[in-house]
Amino acid sequence: xxxxxxxxxxxxxxxxxxxxxxxxxxxxxxxxxxxxxxxxxxxxxxxxxxxxxxxxxxxxxxxxxxxxxxxxxxxxxxxxxxxxxxxxxxxxxxxxxxxxxxxxxxxxxxxxxxxxxxxxxxxxxxxxxxxxxxxxxxxxxxxxxxxxxxxxxxxxxxxxxxxxxxxxxxxxxxxxxxxxxxxxxxxxxxxxxxxxxxxxxxxxxxxxxxxxxxxxxxxxxxxxxxxxxxxxxxxxxxxxxxxxxxxxxxxxxxxxxxxxxxxxxxxxxxxxxxxxxxxxxxxxxxxxxxxxxxxxxxxxxxxxxxxxxxxxxxxxxxxxxxxxxxxxxxxxxxxxxxxxxxxxxxxxxxxxxxxxxxxxxxxxxxxxxxxxxxxxxxxxxxxxxxxxxxxxxxxxxxxxxxxxxxxxxxxxxxxxxxxxxxxxxx
Numbered sequence: 001x002x003x004x005x006x007x008x009x010x011x012x013x014x015x016x017x018x019x020x021x022x023x024x025x026x027x028x029x030x031x032x033x034x035x036x037x038x039x040x041x042x043x044x045x046x047x048x049x050x051x052x053x054x055x056x057x058x059x060x061x062x063x064x065x066x067x068x069x070x071x072x073x074x075x076x077x078x079x080x081x082x083x084x085x086x087x088x089x090x091x092x093x094x095x096x097x098x099x100x101x102x103x104x105x106x107x108x109x110x111x112x113x114x115x116x117x118x119x120x121x122x123x124x125x126x127x128x129x130x131x132x133x134x135x136x137x138x139x140x141x142x143x144x145x146x147x148x149x150x151x152x153x154x155x156x157x158x159x160x161x162x163x164x165x166x167x168x169x170x171x172x173x174x175x176x177x178x179x180x181x182x183x184x185x186x187x188x189x190x191x192x193x194x195x196x197x198x199x200x201x202x203x204x205x206x207x208x209x210x211x212x213x214x215x216x217x218x219x220x221x222x223x224x225x226x227x228x229x230x231x232x233x234x235x236x237x238x239x240x241x242x243x244x245x246x247x248x249x250x251x252x253x254x255x256x257x258x259x260x261x262x263x264x265x266x267x268x269x270x271x272x273x274x275x276x277x278x279x280x281x282x283x284x285x286x287x288x289x290x291x292x293x294x295x296x297x298x299x300x301x302x303x304x305x306x307x308x309x310x311x312x313x314x315x316x317x318x319x320x321x322x323x324x325x326x327x328x329x330x331x332x333x334x335x336x337x338x339x340x341x342x343x344x345x346x347x348x349x350x351x352x353x354x355x356x357x358x359x360x361x362x363x364x365x366x367x368x369x370x371x372x373x374x375x376x377x378x379x380x381x382x383x384x385x386x387x388x389x390x391x392x393x394x395x396x397x398x399x400x401x402x403x404x405x406x407x408x409x410x411x412x413x414x415x416x417x418x419x420x421x422x423x424x425x426x
Contacts, residue, residue, distance in 0.1 A: 251288050
């Protein structure tokens, strides 16, 4: 589906409730499937990636039923059946990497596959530590499909070369079935939804300043509520900041401290952003976000900033085009290992729009404040976040742009257009 985007003649106004957090939705299904008993997941993100996780665990014999579109009832006996076929992870790297940690310690063999895009993404980063724990994993030169031979696992202390929630989570989930104390140490603290939910569900887990430790544990079934996804909210935050006369409130957004890098950067760039009604739900911090059109200033984004906003960097690069001065984004080489090479893709497509942006090995340099010319077709490279970023760019472009294959937005936020339209209807 191709979609044409025109500049807005008026600002974005009103309130929206952002759909559920993708990372937490994945984990809620996985951990409820590990637990012995009944769990209910409310406000589940019913999008393609998360449904891939649901289908994988159905393939492992877990009883999962949709009560309605966003409510799941999960009944598990605390262990899994040998899958009758290949377990398809679709486009979801989270599913493949985390499930690998779960399956590595089972008493059966399994195969994880994915679509063409997922099959190009690096899996060596989780294969290496899992093999150190005694796992046996055959791969296609470090990529999917992954053939996992169930093994008895032992604990390790792993100094991760990258700050990655997926790597950390895969090891911790393997640690649930491993003898001894498994420890993961990161160069920077990555998102910690796994640690929060494991602790909430009764795991023997200890979180230190620079490390996480876990021992063999049995999870307790829980009712879980999934907050709104701040990575999805980021597109509406940026839209409100750069579309003149905008003033919006985004309801029910997860405000986990490992995920709020986008808010910190907006504040650093002089953006008008305010947190309302902060509260705790199922162990996670949740609140409402008010954002207004702002006069922005450039800043530098690097180091410890990156793990807290890695998925938001494409739309942050767009935000930087509307900030006075030069914004420099570095230490983000892992962007090249996402659904697409996001560094190359952002630079290529932004330049089509007339945006002055320079490519670095590990990021971008963006000049501001600049006009976006548009009047062209842009590609999304099977990447949902790039698709939404380019759509937002079209809202302030001088000429219409055509976003090709916009349907990739359905991977994480199928409601995107509906939500934008609701803010443009007042």
